[in-house]
Amino acid sequence: MLTEKKITNDKIAQYKIQTYTLDNFRKIPQIESMGEEKQFEIEVVGNVFPFKTNNYVIEQLIDWNNIPHDPLFILNFPQKNMLSPTNYQKMKFALDHYDKKEIVATANEIRMQLNPHPAGQLEFNIPKLQNGTKLLGMQHKYKETCLFFPSQSQTCHAYCTFCFRWPQFVGIDELKFATNESNQLIQYLQEHDEITDILFTGGDPMIMNSRILSAYIDTILDADLPNLKSIRIGSKSLSYWPYKFITDRDSEDVLELFRRVTNNDINLAFMAHFNHLTELSPPYVKLAIKKIHDTGAQIRTQSPVLSKINDNSEIWSKMWNLQVQLGCIPYYMFVVRDTGAQQYFGIPLVKAYDIFVNAYKQVSGLARTVRGPSMSATPGKILIDGIVSINKKKFLSLRFLQGRNPDWVQKPFYAEYDEKAMWISDLKPAFSNKFFFEEK
Ligand code: SF4
Incomplete structure (x- = not known):
């Protein structure tokens, strides 16, 4: 474990x-080794997809001797096959022949084909105040x-190349969720x-x-809401910028804020996003976790499994x-x-289940708090719970971890076994024409 004294003396910690974005990524010192063709693919x-990286990711996480694999x-640099061959050629043609406005229009046309708001986010999930304000x-x-x-x-x-929130970052306002209305949140x-x-x-x-x-957060604490038990913060900062909690100018203030939450008897759950073991390896991450x-x-x-x-x-x-241990x-x-880019990063549900079970078998009970593989789909969080055999025929056993309708939670249901299916919409219900949650 790196000590605090060592890290503050460390040259890298001072940076x-x-x-780097599309505008300046060619200035990344390591990028030249990748060749002009790969740079053009990026x-x-x-x-089409958002792209941003930083010096920590480049210097501490990526193994430049292992490019392009x-x-x-x-995880961080756009990959050619994230677009279908047709869309890749369309965008390439636009870059070669069009002006800026037409390039953006082409990118937006492709984006709209890629299901920018999955799981019914625009139709179902927007809350309203009692006075009707959305x-x-x-x-x-x-x-x-x-x-x-x-x-x-x-x-x-x-930015992560696979991110399902990608429309938030591409500058199309109607694809964004955002607010600064914490008073409305309190209400x-x-x-x-x-x-x-x-x-x-x-x-x-x-x-x-x-x-x-x-x-x-202080507005929430000051409101003293008796129903509020936990504040969660979903973040990948431990992976992409652990200095946020160590050497950034406001790191002590951030930690003090966290302390204020826990001192108010509110559970502060930091929902850390780690996609690979490498992200947990630098000593700075371990120190940030400790802090x-x-x-x-x-x-x-x-x-996600990618x-x-x-x-x-x-x-x-x-990883688990x-x-x-940490x-x-x-x-x-x-x-x-x-x-x-689901077609690029996605894997069949059956394979995801296999990876989960084989990993789960290798860890102690303390790591078996993990649940999965889970689909955050329109009706809820659906767990692939097993592969069962009935009368010598295989089926997928599924279960809601969370449901748009709370009565669905924990209810098992079944789908035809399908080695290629990557999402609930690819599955056919077993023993019926519809899944139970589709019935009126
Ligand atoms: S850090 Fe989270 S929100 Fe940001 S790009 Fe990655 S997955 Fe998406």
Whole structure:
């Protein structure tokens, strides 16, 4: 374990965040080794999907001797096959022949084909105050938990290529959830005493400085809501910028804010996003985890299972074991959502289940807090619970972990076995024409 004294003396710890986007990624020192063709591919795909990286990711996480196969490189840099061949050619043609306005129009046309708001987010999840005001920066899907999207957190320290929130970052306003109306949030929480958890999400809420983050969280604490039991913060900052909790100018203020939450008897759950073991390896991450724990907050970990990045049970069992060793609580293995580059990152449900079970078998009970593989689909969070054989025929056994209708939770149901299916919509119900939750 790296000590605090050592890290403050460490040269790398002194550096400031340097971000790279489509505009300046050719200045990344390591990029030349990749050749002009690969750089152009990044440009083509990066015009459709958001692209941002930083000096920490480049220097500490990516293995530049393993390009183009390095999982952290694939996690962070746009890849040619994230677009279908047709769309890749369309975007390439636009870059070669069109002006800026037409390039953006072509990119938007492709984006709209890629299911930018999966799981009914626009139709079903937008909450309303009792006076009828729509709260566009919030989502309320499951009874106990409300999502809050502060307008200043609609970006991240770096972007993940697979991100299901990709429309948040591409500059199309109607695809964005955001709000700075914390007073409306308080009013909504007061009107809904069934809500026990508020989840700060984005983007990455930890992109906000301590002053802005405190303004939101202190307003919630000051409101003294008897129903509120947990504040969750969904963040990938431990992976992409652990200095947020160590050497950034506001790191002590951030930790002090966390302490204020826990001292108010509110559970602060830091929902950390780790996709690969490599992200947990730098000593700075371990120190940042310790500092968060020292505030009384808990850290839960989650990630989707991703082709070419972590589709291997060894990676998962090692991640879960190390997370437990560091005092974190493994929480979810997700299935890649039906949006964006799902065809590139997604894996069949049957394979995801196999990876989960083989990893689960290799860890102690302390890591078996993890659940998965789970699909965050329109009706709810659906777990692939097993493969069963009935009269010599195979079926997938499924179960709701969360449901739009709370009565669905834990109810088992079955689908025809399908080796290729990657999402609930690819599955056929077994023993019936419809899944039970589709029946009126
Ligand atoms: S850090 Fe989270 S929100 Fe940001 S791009 Fe990655 S997955 Fe998406």
